[in-house]
Amino acid sequence: MASERIVIDPITRIEGHLRIELEADNGRIGDAWACATQFRGIERVLQGRDPRDAWAFAQRICGVCTGVHAIASIRAVEDAIKCKIPPCAELIRNLVSGMATLQDHVMHFYHLHALDWVDVMSALKADPAATSRLAASVSPWPNNSATWYAEVQKRVAASAEGGLGIFSGGYWGHPAYRLPPEANLMALAHYLEALSWQRDIIRLHTIFAGKNPHPNYLVGGMGCSINLNNQITVNQVRLDEMAGMIDQAKRFVLEVYYPDVLAIASFYPDYAAIGASSPNLMATGESAWSCSGAPAGGVFPAALLMDGNYGTAHPFDSKRVAEFVSSAWYSQPEGDRQGLHPWQGRTEPRYTGPKPPFKQLSDHPKYTWCKAPRYDGRAVQVGPNARIMVAVAQGHAETVQLAKEGLGKLHAGIEALNSTLGRTYCRALESVILARRMDQWFAQLNERIKSGDTATFNKERWEPSSWPKQAQGMGFMEAARGTLSHWIEIENGRIARYQAVVPSTWNSSGRDPGGQRGPYEEALAGGGKHPLVDAKRPLEVLRTIHSFDPCISCAVHVLVPGGSGVEVKVR
Amino acid sequence: MNESMDDGWPGGEGFRDYLARRGVTRRDFLSFCGRMAVLFGAASLPGGGRAFAKDVAERLSGAKRPSVIYLQLQECTGCVESLLRSGSSPVDRLILEQISLDYNELLMAPSGTAAEEVLKEAEGRPHLLLVNGSVPLNDDGVYCTIGGDSALNVLKRAAQKASAVIAVGACAEYGCVQAASPNLTGAVGVSDVITDRPVVNISGCPPIAETITATLTYYLAYGHPPPLDGNGRPLFAYGQRIHDKCPRRASFDAGQFADSFDDDNARQGHCLYRLGCKGPATFAPCATVEWNMGQSFPIKAGHPCLGCTERHFYDRMTPFYERLPGFMVPGLGVEATANTIGIAAVAASVGGVAVHSAATVIAKKRAKKAQPETLPLAVLGDTEKREEQDKKT
Numbered sequence: 004m005a006s007e008r009i010v011i012d013p014i015t016r017i018e019g020h021l022r023i024e025l026e027a028d029n030g031r032i033g034d035a036w037a038c039a040t041q042f043r044g045i046e047r048v049l050q051g052r053d054p055r056d057a058w059a060f061a062q063r064i065c066g067v068c069t070g071v072h073a074i075a076s077i078r079a080v081e082d083a084i085k086c087k088i089p090p091c092a093e094l095i096r097n098l099v100s101g102m103a104t105l106q107d108h109v110m111h112f113y114h115l116h117a118l119d120w121v122d123v124m125s126a127l128k129a130d131p132a133a134t135s136r137l138a139a140s141v142s143p144w145p146n147n148s149a150t151w152y153a154e155v156q157k158r159v160a161a162s163a164e165g166g167l168g169i170f171s172g173g174y175w176g177h178p179a180y181r182l183p184p185e186a187n188l189m190a191l192a193h194y195l196e197a198l199s200w201q202r203d204i205i206r207l208h209t210i211f212a213g214k215n216p217h218p219n220y221l222v223g224g225m226g227c228s229i230n231l232n233n234q235i236t237v238n239q240v241r242l243d244e245m246a247g248m249i250d251q252a253k254r255f256v257l258e259v260y261y262p263d264v265l266a267i268a269s270f271y272p273d274y275a276a277i278g279a280s281s282p283n284l285m286a287t288g289e290s291a292w293s294c295s296g297a298p299a300g301g302v303f304p305a306a307l308l309m310d311g312n313y314g315t316a317h318p319f320d321s322k323r324v325a326e327f328v329s330s331a332w333y334s335q336p337e338g339d340r341q342g343l344h345p346w347q348g349r350t351e352p353r354y355t356g357p358k359p360p361f362k363q364l365s366d367h368p369k370y371t372w373c374k375a376p377r378y379d380g381r382a383v384q385v386g387p388n389a390r391i392m393v394a395v396a397q398g399h400a401e402t403v404q405l406a407k408e409g410l411g412k413l414h415a416g417i418e419a420l421n422s423t424l425g426r427t428y429c430r431a432l433e434s435v436i437l438a439r440r441m442d443q444w445f446a447q448l449n450e451r452i453k454s455g456d457t458a459t460f461n462k463e464r465w466e467p468s469s470w471p472k473q474a475q476g477m478g479f480m481e482a483a484r485g486t487l488s489h490w491i492e493i494e495n496g497r498i499a500r501y502q503a504v505v506p507s508t509w510n511s512s513g514r515d516p517g518g519q520r521g522p523y524e525e526a527l528a529g530g531g532k533h534p535l536v537d538a539k540r541p542l543e544v545l546r547t548i549h550s551f552d553p554c555i556s557c558a559v560h561v562l563v564p565g566g567s568g569v570e571v572k573v574r
Numbered sequence: 575m576n577e578s579m580d581d582g583w584p585g586g587e588g589f590r591d592y593l594a595r596r597g598v599t600r601r602d603f604l605s606f607c608g609r610m611a612v613l614f615g616a617a618s619l620p621g622g623g624r625a626f627a628k629d630v631a632e633r634l635s636g637a638k639r640p641s642v643i644y645l646q647l648q649e650c651t652g653c654v655e656s657l658l659r660s661g662s663s664p665v666d667r668l669i670l671e672q673i674s675l676d677y678n679e680l681l682m683a684p685s686g687t688a689a690e691e692v693l694k695e696a697e698g699r700p701h702l703l704l705v706n707g708s709v710p711l712n713d714d715g716v717y718c719t720i721g722g723d724s725a726l727n728v729l730k731r732a733a734q735k736a737s738a739v740i741a742v743g744a745c746a747e748y749g750c751v752q753a754a755s756p757n758l759t760g761a762v763g764v765s766d767v768i769t770d771r772p773v774v775n776i777s778g779c780p781p782i783a784e785t786i787t788a789t790l791t792y793y794l795a796y797g798h799p800p801p802l803d804g805n806g807r808p809l810f811a812y813g814q815r816i817h818d819k820c821p822r823r824a825s826f827d828a829g830q831f832a833d834s835f836d837d838d839n840a841r842q843g844h845c846l847y848r849l850g851c852k853g854p855a856t857f858a859p860c861a862t863v864e865w866n867m868g869q870s871f872p873i874k875a876g877h878p879c880l881g882c883t884e885r886h887f888y889d890r891m892t893p894f895y896e897r898l899p900g901f902m903v904p905g906l907g908v909e910a911t912a913n914t915i916g917i918a919a920v921a922a923s924v925g926g927v928a929v930h931s932a933a934t935v936i937a938k939k940r941a942k943k944a945q946p947e948t949l950p951l952a953v954l955g956d957t958e959k960r961e962e963q964d965k966k967t
Contacts, residue, residue: 011686012721015679018651020720040719041648042710044758045751053893059880060888063751066652066780110658118683158670165639166674172692173683198666202659206869213872214865215659216652216780219880221835226877228841235821235843235874244869352758354716360723460836545685556650 009538010363012040014548016115018067019555021511023544024365025527027535032544035520035527036365037511039373039555042332042352049501054080054493055222055465061489061503062217065557069216070103070208071482072503072557074293075489077222078478082295083493084222084471086464091457092224094448095211098245099218100291100480101441102207105252107483108387108430109260111552113190113197116427119546120267121182121190124175127160129184134192137185142262146196155192174540181270190267193259204252210241224460229452242449249445253438256431264431265412268424275415277533278423278547280526282311283381284389285486285509287319290433291440293480297321303397305479307378308389313417316396321477321488324504327375330368330513332356340516342377345490345502346475350374372559375512375521376504384522385485385509386551387429388420405432423526426550430483467496482506484552507558510551523548639671640794641701643693643732644678647725648718648752648761649707652780653743654680660783661867663791672794676701679720690721693732702793703736705729705764708749712760726767733768738793741765742786744779744882747805751779754888765806774799775806777858779882784863785811803857805885811863812883816853819861821874822846835876846873850895852881 012022022038049060057080058073065072074096081088088096131152138147162168174180182190205215211227212218219226230236268274287298287305298305298319305319325342328335334353337343343350355369364370377383394402395417409432410419419425451457464470474493479486485506492500512521520528526547527533534543646654658665669675675682676696677689684692707725710717715724733739741764744750749761765773776786789808792800800808817823825831825844832840833848845851856879860871873879881891 010722013679013685013689015682015685015689018680020718022719022722042717042759043648043752043761044756047756047758048751048754048888053895056892056894059894060751060754063650063652063779066650066655069652069655114681123683162670166641166676168669168673168675169678169681170683171676172688174688195666198658199664202661202664202867205659206866209864209866209869209871210875213870213875213877214782214860216655219872219875219877221877224836226835226872227875228836228843230841230843233841233843236841236876354713356716358714359716359719360727361719362722458836460834462834462836465834539687541686 008363008365009535009541011541011544012038014545014553016118016545016549017553017555018065019553019558021548021553021555022364023523023527023548024363024370025535025541025544027538030534030536031531032527032533032535033531035524036370037373037513037521037523038364038371039511039559040371041555042372042559043556044352046501046503049498052498053467053496054083054491054498057491057498057501058220058222062220064503064505065554066216067107068103068482068484068554068557070099070212070218070220071480071487072489073218073220074100075478075480075482075487075503076491077220078293078295078480079476079489079491080222080478080493081464081476082478083474083476083491084464084469086223086461088224088461089456089458091229091448091451092459092461094444094451095225095227095459096220096293097291097444098249098441098448099208099211100293101437101444102204102248102252103215104291104483105256105434105437105441106201106205107552108434109197109255110201111430111483111549112260112264112427113194115552116546116549117190117194118170118173119542119549120180120271121187121194122175122177122180123159123170123173123187123191125180125182125184126187126191127156127163129156129188131156131188134185134188138189141266142258144258144262152188152192155195156188158195159191174542177537177540177542179534179536179542182267186266186270190263193263196259197255200251200255204248204255207245207248210237210245221460223462223465224458226460228459229457231452242452246445249441253441256434256438261431261435264428265409268413268428271424272413272415274424274546275413275419275422277543278426278526278550279418279421279529280522281382281384282309282421283378283383284308284313284392284421285319285378285383285385286390286393286481287479287486288390288481289394289440290387290390290437290481290483293478295476295478297477298479303394303399306393306397307383308392308396309381311418313392313421314396316393323379325377325380326504327377327515329375329516331371331374332369333374342380342515345488345504346492346500348502369513371511371513373508373511373513373521373555375515376509377515377519380515380517382512382515382519382521382525383509384421385506386426387433387483387485388426389485390481391429391432392417392420401436402432405435423547423550426552430552470496484554484557485509487557503557505554505557507551507554511553511555511558523551523553526551639674640737641696641699642673642675642677642704642790643696643701643736644675644704645706645729645732646679647705647707647720647729647746648710648759649743649745651680651706653706653746653786654678656780656783657742657786658783659866660787662784663787668787668790673702673790693721697732697735700735700737702790703732703739704742705739705746706742708745708752708761708763709767710752710759710761712758717759717761729764729767738774738799739764739768739771740774740776740789740793740799741806742776743781744777744885744887747775747777748885751888754886772799772802773806774802774808777805777807777812777883777885779887781883782811782859782863782865785859807857807883811859812857814857814859814862816856816858816861816873816879820853821861840876846876846878848897849878850893850897851878852884852887852891852894853879855891856881856884858883 020041058076061076062073131149208215306316490502718725748763752761830844
């Protein structure tokens, strides 16, 4: 059988625009190219702006990862101007970031990823009573009755009479779907419940930060004030509302999301050995954690696992990060083979691909808007599985315990976390930990309020006149999709350079000058074992790509050209 | 309304009959329409609230489930995410019962050629076209391609048989952050590309969920857009300034201002005007509809308004933490100045209403703006203002 060149564009159920091109033969994938097809130039827009405004521009890099770029941005500015924020502001940021991450993970599983595993049309043939018994066997979740499942079936079936809508054109009946009808129906019901859940719990953002998507942040702290004696500020009514949201978030994670992931995984055990990608993984902290300056780590230190040795953690050194443009539509004075540190890059967009409409991109040396970051020359995976594996390698007790329990149920070892199924499972696992962390942060916030420590803003460094003429800063955040960093250089109170190194840039990068594939490409093509049974219905490819939770708007960014005459020193 | 639901609404059946079969009483239905009328009633309309509710009820009874194509062009997915937060028309009800969402890349099941086939089929029949994201025109549209073709071409094809075109969000209205100076990609809004008919603009970065859903349900009820302002925005959402309905307005009128974030005045819930609030120059329903099912909105939560529903806010409203240009020192004519800016904006809106019946004229005028709008970058030219600011402080 001849090798087939396959194009999947658009890859749907992701953020942004991604195209995957493949070579496949005998039902296996032989090679792959990940092509980011959107460019906006936001970092270029930032040049010359007031650094205190930067978060609001950076925020719009992504509306799914809403908040994370704003956080990393203000952390970078605060690092540059040496601004400390009050403890309550720190806790509020944690709560906002934590809730965003929980919501993101749950929505990823049900609304972006579930349709890769769940056959909706099969769900319509399920027995509601049997579905209820199945649900009771995996979780105590109270919204469980034959009546409810029958209603879900009727709603979807009746809707289908008027057009399948978002379910139209799906790969229903594909032989790679394996769940029994009752498991499909349970998941479909939870898909609908998750839609209601997400809009309820995200209101924590609205209380502290005015709205979601795109909550408001502030260099030096948060805009909200805490005053229990005022109607409009954060008072007891607001605190009570948030307590309810945090509990609701936690309960859904523990009683619906986590059990569903394990239940569905039990039908697809082979995916614990499919989609393995880069043997290098990196994390600078636990999920939702952020800091100004070089990451020193939160509950575990920033570290990398290298070359497939998942038991040994190596210290993270931000100086070893370099970005290549050998497969990306940019030009730089140093030429295409030179990797540049975020502080050093002077990149301009320069499209050299075919004029649209086009049929193929992978037959060109450059095929994506996404740069190729490398650490010490290695392609690196970032994200929930990297965080979990790094934490386990460093003996973080809570993570070790949960990972052991989960891997035990899956009858798998730690290496299984570097797989399609591993990524999806790690997202659920870290959500359990994060839900507990939300309780802790909220309790700490209440303790501070009780003791009268309610400051949310540090004004000492607010005025640009208090800043040095030149300043460099970096901010790190472990976003839902992985390690995010923003890098800023300020001159005379204005942004001179701005750079973001984004989780999906790490993961969706193209080849580097040495021909090393990026993590998406490696997950599909490394080892030559990834299945693709039907090229016209590439369900297996979607499973693996969605397991990374792509965000292509985040992945593509461009470095601001340098100002004249400034010697940049790498910190 | 009776929350028990036994089945969705199949296409082809009248909404009234569907409701009757589901056991929803006319009284329940009228109550629902009354709540929608309250939202629509934010702008002045003939007949008043009671008659309006009846009107909505009668029209919705006959609505069919229309096909919707929801494109995502050069954007960040924030607008679809906002739609998912809707409370008054929850998205599951919207997509299972009110519309047939045939193409939306964030939610749809198929990818690649299967997705393209779905789009092609939907494009071939009458549909509502919703668009998120801007259209990059530079360099043959290479800055955003979907299915191997430019966002420009994708949009043009989808618009050919569209019964209505709704631009959702600031990117689709005029380009938003990617259109901010220097606008490398040549990002423009939908109405700069689709010039043969009016485009409704649901403004904001992103828009409040309920303004998106309410505009859709208005179309379902009436078959045409709600009354629009001079920028093509629904009056029910964009007919008043935030400042007019702000819960901190009494403090503004009384001259009580926060001078710094989290100072004593901020903790008393006083006005954020001195911290850079753009509420006086921003038309948006934040203070009435509020965000996230009526929970709050930025000013109420303690952060100044950024002005994100106004065109080119990244260039016109920045620096975000400085007062609006031309504002006087509080206590000396501040309200007059704020109202002067507000009145000028109202005049533009009223002018827009006056020519609404000549929508084609508006569209033709917009055709002349096919080149991307790049406004002068205010921050690079405000050295004088900064020096003045330094003198004042």
